[in-house]
Amino acid sequence: MLEKSVIEALIDTALAQRNYAYAPYSDFRVGAALLTEDGAVYTGCNIENGAYSPTNCAERTAVFKAVSEGERAFRAICIAGGKGAEEPSKFCPPCGVCRQVLLEFCRPEFEVILAVSREQYEIYTLGELAPMGFQL
Numbered sequence: 001m002l003e004k005s006v007i008e009a010l011i012d013t014a015l016a017q018r019n020y021a022y023a024p025y026s027d028f029r030v031g032a033a034l035l036t037e038d039g040a041v042y043t044g045c046n047i048e049n050g051a052y053s054p055t056n057c058a059e060r061t062a063v064f065k066a067v068s069e070g071e072r073a074f075r076a077i078c079i080a081g082g083k084g085a086e087e088p089s090k091f092c093p094p095c096g097v098c099r100q101v102l103l104e105f106c107r108p109e110f111e112v113i114l115a116v117s118r119e120q121y122e123i124y125t126l127g128e129l130a131p132m133g134f135q136l
């Protein structure tokens, strides 16, 4: 079980990361905070592209930053997203591509924190969000 103080810190970080989102096409700003088994936190935001399909989600930005720095053992990710600069009004569950990327590196017990605020969040396991995921 994640400690409440850790959950709150991840939520604060994911919400703050929304400020870095590059989302001129959708104005849907997403932030992510990825916690490693060692307690380090890697951050991510969505980065859109005028050709649309090269867009990178916040979750994948965080995972790719971490893996590119040698991290492979992950404990949890917090995701917060919504339109514009105001606080999100609903949860932002990871898209299918991001679920598949998480499956590559994380066990089914890996925790996914969907957050609107410190007061409003839900925690799912990756196994719940991506049952029977493809693996080679």
Ligand code: THU
Pocket (backbone or CB within 6 Å): 023, 026, 028, 029, 030, 045, 046, 047, 048, 055, 056, 057, 058, 059, 081, 092, 093, 094, 095, 098
């Ligand atoms: N997006 C994320 O960053 N994470 C998700 O889990 C869902 C979608 C981004 C991609 C795009 O920049 C914008 O949100 C609208 O789809």
